[in-house]
Amino acid sequence: MLKSEDDESSDARLLIKARDSYNVKLVPITIQHRDNADSTWADSFTKLLAFNQTQYSRVLSIDSDSMLLQPMDELFLLPSVPVAMPRAYWLWPDKEILSSQVVLIEPSDVEFKRIQDKIEAASGDDYDMEIVNYLYRDSALVLPHRRYDLLTGEFRGDNHSKYLGSDVEVWDPAAAYSEAKLVHFSDWPLPKPWLPTPEDIRIKIQPDCKNTTEGLEDCTARIIWNSFYTDFKTKREVTFSDNYSLSRV
Template identity: 70%
Template structure:
């Protein structure tokens, strides 16, 4: 019995020694070469010059907006390229013009690659959308594997680099959720594009055949509505006007989920200014109209007044104007980014709270 016990003890010691040895090797290997998830390794090994965030510019006002968005991308440390397609006349012989100086600022300060184009303009149509077909020229930027096009009347809250790693497909977009179920279409405020000669030829053919009432959204939906990848709008396509809605079921996708404006804001990466009849935030906003259209405060179950939605909504407009002032108010760009006849009157921002008026 003693011999058996000694044998078992000897075997246990051997197994313990081997186990400790293996554990030591694993521990040292982990310390020297820490494990990284596959997704992290993929990002680290990515050639980011294959991807780009893109802006399309058709006039001076949208040039100002685009510079603001590129500044946000730099602040968020996005690793993809930055591309701006712009009217070739903006950077013509007069390199000292306001437009030329602002383009140079985008190129030199925010590392934006400038691509001159001819604007696709539609006559005898709503001026708001007359040049919107221009964004579809991004399908021809085949030097990139993927392009993320963002409408410049938006606020970028977080980097969206992760979208470049979605499965391959010609285009991915969020739903125009606010139109559902009357119109089940996709929104072009955000488009993840795979540029190609084939897809660009299809788009050009559709553009040439389009009616006077067909714009970028109609053309894209005509081609891709049934086969595009759908991006979740709750993260990538929040409208400012959602805070003013009486019902949030379309946004939430649920009739029973409670609306929490703070949560909606915290989970959103992109917010799009859309508050008709309120003008865009770089235009003059009548104070009475703002007060009339701002979100209502609500009563909580405990009887308290909750103005969270109002505070967040007002902050989007105020912060946009403040940022525009800080980034773009200088001798060369003030008159194109802050036209006294059209924009927030001489930068006298009259939103110094209280929000709870």
């Protein structure tokens, strides 16, 4: 929920600064908390309130552990559908489901009622991703994951056929970075990018450098992967004009 203007916490001050300095429209909500099997996702149903934002013809819901790399305005010009989502490519073909990390929504009373009914009937192992798949897996417009749902962990792997959708295309980390418009942080056991990162863990799990056919060392994937985390922190820096202190959003 939005905090009172009398609240002196850094979160409240950041919200006020976003509203006053960047013309962000703040909408009060109630956190949708459920005591699920995994406390990490206990509040994940909150994002589904986007289906009730009927003052807008379309809403683009993006997970907070994601970072925009390029504008995505073209999504608002897609053909009219209740929901558009990319595939959870890293789970295919074992689990042919859609990813809720980025969802283009046409809010409506009808769709929000469907969402509410599914949440009420959800089991302890159901989260936002399960809810939207129950309702839209077979009817959603599928967005290309290569442009709209790249995982940071892709740069650490050796087999990229699921991302490329091909067993013959050669993985090029620079090309993947150039075409991507959104990246989702997924590098367990590394914490989410707004949390302190133990340096020893970062070094341990960062991508390996590769030897080229010319005998040279290619660290492109490592450089790009590390840049995601440094860029995220840089973009999340906000200066409070009243006391010139820095804080992270």
